[in-house]
Amino acid sequence: MRPVSARLALVAVFSLSSVYLFCKYRRARQRRLAAASKRRGKIFFASETGTSEALARRLRSVLESNGQDFDLVDPRSYEPEDLQKESVVLVVASTWEDGKPPPNAAFLARWLSESADDFRVGSMLLRRCRFAVFGVGSRSYGGDFNAAARGFARWMGALGALEMVPLGEGDVDAGDVDLVFEDWCGKVVRSLNGGDPGVSFSQFSLAGSEEDYYSEEQDEDEVSETAVVDLEDIAGKAPSRKQSSATSRNGKKSSLVGGRKVMVTPIIRTNLEKQGYKIIGSHSGVKLCRWTKSQLRGRGGCYKHSFYGIESHRCMEATPSLACANKCVFCWRHHTNPVGKSWLWEMDGPLEIVAGALDQHTKMIRQMKGVPGVREEQFLEGLSPRHCALSLVGEPIMYPEINSLVDELHRRQISTFLVTNAQFPDKIRDLRPITQLYVSVDAATRDSLKAIDRPLFADFWERFTESLKALRQKEQRTVYRLTLVKGWNAEEIDAYSELLALGEPDFIEIKGVTYCGSTATSKLTMENVPWHSDVKSFSEALALKSGVYEVACEHVHSCCVLLARVDKFKVNGQWHTWIDYEKFQDLVASGSSFSSADYMAPTPSWAVYGAEEGGFDPLQRRFRKERRHGAAALGSR
Numbered sequence: 001m002r003p004v005s006a007r008l009a010l011v012a013v014f015s016l017s018s019v020y021l022f023c024k025y026r027r028a029r030q031r032r033l034a035a036a037s038k039r040r041g042k043i044f045f046a047s048e049t050g051t052s053e054a055l056a057r058r059l060r061s062v063l064e065s066n067g068q069d070f071d072l073v074d075p076r077s078y079e080p081e082d083l084q085k086e087s088v089v090l091v092v093a094s095t096w097e098d099g100k101p102p103p104n105a106a107f108l109a110r111w112l113s114e115s116a117d118d119f120r121v122g123s124m125l126l127r128r129c130r131f132a133v134f135g136v137g138s139r140s141y142g143g144d145f146n147a148a149a150r151g152f153a154r155w156m157g158a159l160g161a162l163e164m165v166p167l168g169e170g171d172v173d174a175g176d177v178d179l180v181f182e183d184w185c186g187k188v189v190r191s192l193n194g195g196d197p198g199v200s201f202s203q204f205s206l207a208g209s210e211e212d213y214y215s216e217e218q219d220e221d222e223v224s225e226t227a228v229v230d231l232e233d234i235a236g237k238a239p240s241r242k243q244s245s246a247t248s249r250n251g252k253k254s255s256l257v258g259g260r261k262v263m264v265t266p267i268i269r270t271n272l273e274k275q276g277y278k279i280i281g282s283h284s285g286v287k288l289c290r291w292t293k294s295q296l297r298g299r300g301g302c303y304k305h306s307f308y309g310i311e312s313h314r315c316m317e318a319t320p321s322l323a324c325a326n327k328c329v330f331c332w333r334h335h336t337n338p339v340g341k342s343w344l345w346e347m348d349g350p351l352e353i354v355a356g357a358l359d360q361h362t363k364m365i366r367q368m369k370g371v372p373g374v375r376e377e378q379f380l381e382g383l384s385p386r387h388c389a390l391s392l393v394g395e396p397i398m399y400p401e402i403n404s405l406v407d408e409l410h411r412r413q414i415s416t417f418l419v420t421n422a423q424f425p426d427k428i429r430d431l432r433p434i435t436q437l438y439v440s441v442d443a444a445t446r447d448s449l450k451a452i453d454r455p456l457f458a459d460f461w462e463r464f465t466e467s468l469k470a471l472r473q474k475e476q477r478t479v480y481r482l483t484l485v486k487g488w489n490a491e492e493i494d495a496y497s498e499l500l501a502l503g504e505p506d507f508i509e510i511k512g513v514t515y516c517g518s519t520a521t522s523k524l525t526m527e528n529v530p531w532h533s534d535v536k537s538f539s540e541a542l543a544l545k546s547g548v549y550e551v552a553c554e555h556v557h558s559c560c561v562l563l564a565r566v567d568k569f570k571v572n573g574q575w576h577t578w579i580d581y582e583k584f585q586d587l588v589a590s591g592s593s594f595s596s597a598d599y600m601a602p603t604p605s606w607a608v609y610g611a612e613e614g615g616f617d618p619l620q621r622r623f624r625k626e627r628r629h630g631a632a633a634l635g636s637r
Contacts, residue, residue, distance in 0.1 A: 041070040041088035046105035080111035099147030112155035126161035134168035164191040263345040280356035281348035286318040288364040297373035303555035306607040306615035309578035316385040319392040320399035327454040350405035391419035425466035436477040444495030468503035477596040512559035555615035575603040
């Protein structure tokens with residue numbers, strides 16, 4: 001047995017060795033941390049429209065103002081295998097179609113997914129990496145809500161990366177994405193600084209009010225160009241906080257009023273107003289149609305003038321619901337309006353909406369006073385609208401008080417044309433008599449309807465067919481509206497023919513798609529736009545196949561053709577597609593039942609299919625431009 005002194009000496013040696021090894025380990029760890037700190041963190045944005053990029057820029061600005069260096073990375077230009085070299089990775093991701101990430105992040109997502117499922121890769125591949133993910137989505141998509149962001153978090157965790165803070169999930173339907181994002185940012189900053197990630201975001205400084213949303217690298221043109229966004233990717237492009245009207249519990253701006261969310265949030269309002277919309281209350285809108293301006297100048301009305309006798313200069317285009325249950329590829333509004341499966345928002349009264357729409361519409365008409373070409377007679381008539389097209393944007397039939405709103409319009413002797421996207425069959429059944437009811441029949445098969453309309457409902461096809469059947473129960477005028485898109489649905493004549501028996505509409509409007517520019521939310525090009533001759537050929541073939549309809553009218557300028565039931569609207573060889581609007585109002589006021597045959601009127605010869613005028617009113621003057629000199633000229637037709 002060793003003497004006590006020997007044992008003490010041995011313990012001392014071991015102690016010194018332990019201290020030495022500990023110090024060596026600590027120095028090595030500090031060197032690794034120092035080396036890691038020299039590698040700037042990465043912020044990835046999964047977005048196609050640019051708004052997640054703007055949100056990521058905002059995050060980088062906040063981090064840099066708090067002493068953290070990060071690079072902004074577009075995943076499409078990044079080699080995924082380099083992830084194992086990263087020390088900190090932050091991801092801002094929106095969800096694209098069918099729960100998938102946007103195209104710019106598809107390769108990165110596929111690499112992570114495959115690596116996480118590949119036993120050969122190993123579960124510690126990203127063990128040196130810390131990460132955090134923030135997702136932006138809409139709960140209207142059910143199980144696909146923030147699916148892309150959840151996928152990124154799951155895959156990185158499976159590969160051994162350490163999650164710094166829990167997944168942040170922004171819901172555009174809740175109207176508080178900014179608040180959720182700010183809380184998440186605060187946790188990230190605190191975690192990076194080695195503290196409690198539960199700290200409030202408000203404790204950290206921001207790099208200026210504008211940089212909350214955009215970095216200095218984005219000029220005004222870039223901001224304007226990306227202002228039109230997809231709602232799945234809407235956060236981070238909001239206007240300045242000064243523009244918001246509601247206040248949250250933290251003193252920050254919110255889109256909640258009275259405990260319920262407002263449909264027209266500041267970001268939606270900004271985008272729609274840039275497109276010329278006048279917002280009414282919290283969920284309605286009105287806009288001056290170009291055909292209204294045209295007929296004010298005596299330059300011709302729209303196809304509704306040719307087909308049904310609508311006076312375009314006295315027509316108001318409005319909607320009581322800017323929200324919609326579809327995200328159609330040919331949407332004129334570029335998906336700047338909200339989406340939803342049911343009414344979840346604050347609700348304005350029908351009287352308020354009608355009064356507000358008429359007020360805003362007449363203000364826009366007054367602005368036409370003095371515009372070259374505007375006729376005094378049409379201008380004065382335009383101040384008293386007699387028609388309302390409830391088809392501006394969104395799904396008007398979603399508005400819970402749609403019947404009361406229609407009644408209010410009829411009380412003011414204003415006719416009603418309402419368009420529904422065929423996803424609310426019960427609403428169609430409950431709808432009171434209107435002048436003319438449309439159902440958009442954008443495709444004839446389940447697959448093509450899903451591809452074109454991109455509906456929110458999982459049972460969209462069943463809702464679609466039930467909506468057509470509900471149309472058959474209506475006694476007043478009904479219409480199938482077909483929008484032809486070459487390469488998508490223009491070849492489905494047989495399938496369309498089968499759908500006619502479901503709704504037995506009075507009329508079928510067939511129109512070529514209007515090209516509104518290719519965007520991240522729509523890849524349509526001019527190649528998808530049919531010629532008027534294409535529309536005519538399709539219409540003639542469909543009429544022949546039906547055995548019930550004939551081509552009645554056309555409007556060449558709109559690339560639009562009308563099919564009508566021969567047994568109801570061709571009387572003694574003459575078409576009666578026009579409407580006796582005064583008779584309709586008398587019938588509505590009487591409270592008795594009536595049918596479409598009770599208020600039809602003869603169609604003028606110039607509007608009939610095959611007429612030399614091509615649907616152009618000869619009492620109007622056609623406007624042409626001199627292409628060679630760029631000067632405008634008026635010519636009589």
